[in-house]
Amino acid sequence: MLQYLVQGILLGGLYAIIGIGMSMVFGIMRLTNLAHGDLMILSAYLALTFCDLLGGNLLLATLFTIIAMVIIGFLIQAFLVNHVLSKGAEPALLVTFGISVFLANLLHNIFSADYQSLPNSLTNTQVISTDLVSISAIYLFSFVVAILMIVGLHFLMQRTNFGRSIRATSDDDMAAGLTGVNTKRAYVYAMMLSMAVTAVSGVLIGSTYTFNASMGSSYLIIAFGVVVIGGMGSLIGTLLGGIVLGVAQLLGSYFLGTGVQLLVAYLVLLVVLATRPNGLLARATRK
Amino acid sequence: MSMLEIRGLNVNYGDFHAIQDVSMDVEANSVVSLIGANGAGKSTLINAICGVNKIRSGSVTFLGHDITKQKTSKIVSLGLTSSPEGSHCFEKMTIQDNLLQGAYLCRSGKERRKRLDEIYELFPVLKEKSKQLATYLSGGQRQMLAIGRAMMTQPKLLICDEISLGLAPVVIKDIYVQLEKVREKGITLVIVDQDVNRSLTNSDYTYVMLEGRIVMAGESKKMNIDEVNDAYFGINLEKKEA
Ligand SMILES: Nc1ncnc2c1ncn2[C@@H]1O[C@H](COP(=O)(O)OP(=O)(O)O)[C@@H](O)[C@H]1O
Ligand SMILES: [Mg+2]
Numbered sequence: 001m002l003q004y005l006v007q008g009i010l011l012g013g014l015y016a017i018i019g020i021g022m023s024m025v026f027g028i029m030r031l032t033n034l035a036h037g038d039l040m041i042l043s044a045y046l047a048l049t050f051c052d053l054l055g056g057n058l059l060l061a062t063l064f065t066i067i068a069m070v071i072i073g074f075l076i077q078a079f080l081v082n083h084v085l086s087k088g089a090e091p092a093l094l095v096t097f098g099i100s101v102f103l104a105n106l107l108h109n110i111f112s113a114d115y116q117s118l119p120n121s122l123t124n125t126q127v128i129s130t131d132l133v134s135i136s137a138i139y140l141f142s143f144v145v146a147i148l149m150i151v152g153l154h155f156l157m158q159r160t161n162f163g164r165s166i167r168a169t170s171d172d173d174m175a176a177g178l179t180g181v182n183t184k185r186a187y188v189y190a191m192m193l194s195m196a197v198t199a200v201s202g203v204l205i206g207s208t209y210t211f212n213a214s215m216g217s218s219y220l221i222i223a224f225g226v227v228v229i230g231g232m233g234s235l236i237g238t239l240l241g242g243i244v245l246g247v248a249q250l251l252g253s254y255f256l257g258t259g260v261q262l263l264v265a266y267l268v269l270l271v272v273l274a275t276r277p278n279g280l281l282a283r284a285t286r287k
Numbered sequence: 288m289s290m291l292e293i294r295g296l297n298v299n300y301g302d303f304h305a306i307q308d309v310s311m312d313v314e315a316n317s318v319v320s321l322i323g324a325n326g327a328g329k330s331t332l333i334n335a336i337c338g339v340n341k342i343r344s345g346s347v348t349f350l351g352h353d354i355t356k357q358k359t360s361k362i363v364s365l366g367l368t369s370s371p372e373g374s375h376c377f378e379k380m381t382i383q384d385n386l387l388q389g390a391y392l393c394r395s396g397k398e399r400r401k402r403l404d405e406i407y408e409l410f411p412v413l414k415e416k417s418k419q420l421a422t423y424l425s426g427g428q429r430q431m432l433a434i435g436r437a438m439m440t441q442p443k444l445l446i447c448d449e450i451s452l453g454l455a456p457v458v459i460k461d462i463y464v465q466l467e468k469v470r471e472k473g474i475t476l477v478i479v480d481q482d483v484n485r486s487l488t489n490s491d492y493t494y495v496m497l498e499g500r501i502v503m504a505g506e507s508k509k510m511n512i513d514e515v516n517d518a519y520f521g522i523n524l525e526k527k528e529a
Contacts (some may be wrong), residue, residue, distance in 0.1 A: 161391060161394075161396075164380075164384055164388050164391070165391050167377070167379070167380060167384075168380065168384075168388045168391075171377040171378060171379050171380060172377055172378070174339055174371065175375035175376070175436075176377075176388070177338075177339065177358075177360060177363075178339075178359060178363060178368050178369055178371065178375075178437065178440075179388050179389050179390075179391045179392075179436065179439075180360050180363040180364055180368075180391050180392040180440060181360055181391055182358060182360040183360075
């Protein structure tokens with residue numbers, strides 16, 4: 001039981017990482033990025049490719065992946081999403097759906113449907129291994145990275161001139177313009193930042209699990225669950241949402257068996273939606 | 288040359304010709320009133336000047352710069368901004384963050400703090416509530432916040448749209464006292480107020496708008512309030528047509 005609880009919490013860290021990029025885009029642009037999962041899988045493939053090119057240096061490959069994803073974020077926002085965002089939420093949603101389908105097919109064509117994994121030395125290492133609990137290094141690492149990213153992003157958004165301008169644009173873009181913000185550019189920066197985070201998520205997911213081109217949608221669902229439970233767009237909520245989902249899944253597996261664990265997690269999602277439709281932390285930390 | 292020169296301006300909402308051949312001048316260090324009934328086109332004109340609304344034809348020149356097709360962000364950096372109708376405060380941000388956001392283009396944190404202190408001196412009530420979210424402010428405080436935020440950009444020309452809308456008389460009086468202090472800091476003002484009398488007594492020059500056009504303009508002191516009222520409601524025009 002303790003083992004399941006600890007693992008659930010750690011898994012929550014990974015789930016939070018899956019959700020952060022999507023949460024940011026939603027929080028800032030009120031846009032549900034349906035391509036979020038595929039962008040994460042794209043990051044994993046990019047890291048795999050860079051890793052091959054760089055002789056197996058995953059850390060350096062991650063750096064290159066972040067750079068590549070930031071550029072992709074720029075292209076997506078400047079040339080696709082910004083053009084339709086002013087026309088309301090639905091056209092932008094459709095654009096992200098288009099990106100999702102395009103990416104899944106592109107990755108399938110380039111990399112085939114074979115399962116891949118990133119060569120991360122943490123994957124099969126245990127940090128603690130007793131009779132009672134064993135903690136795998138990759139989960140612990142992901143949990144720590146999740147917290148660091150969330151704290152870092154929170155600081156960036158709340159305490160810096162840049163973060164404030166992004167919040168202002170999200171709150172009232174006309175008024176933000178009247179304070180000198182180039183609002184279209186602010187959205188581009190926000191998307192680039194979100195893609196940097198997504199790149200890190202992709203690497204961690206690719207290190208923890210095997211992946212193939214068609215798995216984007218399953219990660220989108222997890223991200224969606226995390227973002228909804230945490231309170232759409234709240235960064236701290238993302239961590240909470242991840243942990244709730246992770247613990248629900250692992251306890252579900254403990255009590256009811258591995259077959260239904262994900263079902264239990266989504267049942268919790270439904271219960272949260274029914275009782276707190278704005279998410280657990282919506283009021284307290286919503287930007 | 289005037290600080291702000293508008294020549295032959297036309298603005299459309301689709302087929303609707305909202306601003307029709309408007310020309311206007313604002314002299315540096317003056318206070319200019321822009322009055323007109325609801326729907327006359329005052330806000331549309333202001334938003335066109337600030338780059339929020341697209342201009343179909345005509346020109347806007349500010350301090351010698353052609354800003355007709357400029358982005359709002361660029362116009363603000365030249366020293367022109369507005370406190371828009373309905374305040375448009377950043378609802379989910381604190382009062383302090385609202386104000387600091389006004390100084391977005393200022394790169395020095397120290398300078399931003401200095402400006403913040405100046406605004407707090409002008410509007411002490413905002414200092415008291417500095418950590419609260421803007422959404423919890425009263426109407427008068429929201430107006431002060433919008434003006435304060437606009438001042439944080441260090442404008443040379445500040446346009447205040449619907450300065451008194453929905454506010455109690457005491458609060459309006461307060462705001463005009465504060466506007467006088469804004470003017471003393473050397474900021475040129477364009478003020479939109481529903482009240483003709485107040486507009487004439489608090490400005491150097493007045494423009495009257497009706498159905499998208501400027502129908503009367505002159506030095507506020509020399510204007511006859513009855514004539515202004517007629518122009519405001521378009522009574523003069525109807526008489527002519529009859
Ligand atoms: N976004 C808009 N789309 C279409 N018509 C508009 C829009 N905003 C204002 N109008 C119309 O333009 C005219 C001028 O409006 P406005 O500039 O708000 O007037 P005022 O500020 O003087 O009350 C009105 O007839 C109004 O209905
Ligand atoms: Mg108006």
